[in-house]
Amino acid sequence: MSQMSLERRLHDSDIFPHVKYSSLPQPYSSDSSVIKYLPMGAVYINEQGKSVVANSDRRAVHEYQARQMDDIVRDYTRSKEGRAFHDYARSCGHTFIQLIGAGTGDLGEHTVAAVIHDGKKGIIVSNYDGKDFRTRVSEFASQYGLKHEAALEYVLTHEFGHVAGYNTESSNEGFIKDYFLHRAAVTHGGEREKYKTLAEVAGQREQEAQNAGYTN
Numbered sequence: 001m002s003q004m005s006l007e008r009r010l011h012d013s014d015i016f017p018h019v020k021y022s023s024l025p026q027p028y029s030s031d032s033s034v035i036k037y038l039p040m041g042a043v044y045i046n047e048q049g050k051s052v053v054a055n056s057d058r059r060a061v062h063e064y065q066a067r068q069m070d071d072i073v074r075d076y077t078r079s080k081e082g083r084a085f086h087d088y089a090r091s092c093g094h095t096f097i098q099l100i101g102a103g104t105g106d107l108g109e110h111t112v113a114a115v116i117h118d119g120k121k122g123i124i125v126s127n128y129d130g131k132d133f134r135t136r137v138s139e140f141a142s143q144y145g146l147k148h149e150a151a152l153e154y155v156l157t158h159e160f161g162h163v164a165g166y167n168t169e170s171s172n173e174g175f176i177k178d179y180f181l182h183r184a185a186v187t188h189g190g191e192r193e194k195y196k197t198l199a200e201v202a203g204q205r206e207q208e209a210q211n212a213g214y215t216n
């Protein structure tokens, strides 16, 4: 199966404890304690715009990629799409872990991005191991027949699904499928078609995750 994972199987390790969340998100709160949860080389950009380096042996390139990811995540949280997801998740009763930054790390060959967190605080990281996030999003777009922008929205929605408390791939894909269906119901024209397609992708990935044993 050629499914490109959005995360490595970090869920098996203790950096994804199953904890109920109680705090609000959004760029970013200031606490760097999550750094001890970084198992791989990574750099992230904190609330003050400073780069925080953890175990990275590619500091310069990681920092460059981290700045790009920080911009992407900040843009998303301010966008209509990001706000719509945030409002939807809140309306479903979810609270968010505190994002303390966004950046880049070595996540393994087939991974696009991940949320690394301790149940309370976390960071969103893009993958960089020689191939950049934009290229990976383009590959993801090709795999599912999506436009680049729609694929980027998918990936970010997925990561914020984790931020909203979904720790398994199947439960997260199920949640964002429902979100995309909701968006399809309240939008029109090309936007509606986009969300219908994204819901189909999420449904397919939910099924694949269940088949792969990532059930909740």
Ligand SMILES: [Zn+2]
Pocket (backbone or CB within 6 Å): 006, 007, 158, 162, 168, 169, 172
């Ligand atoms: Zn995921």
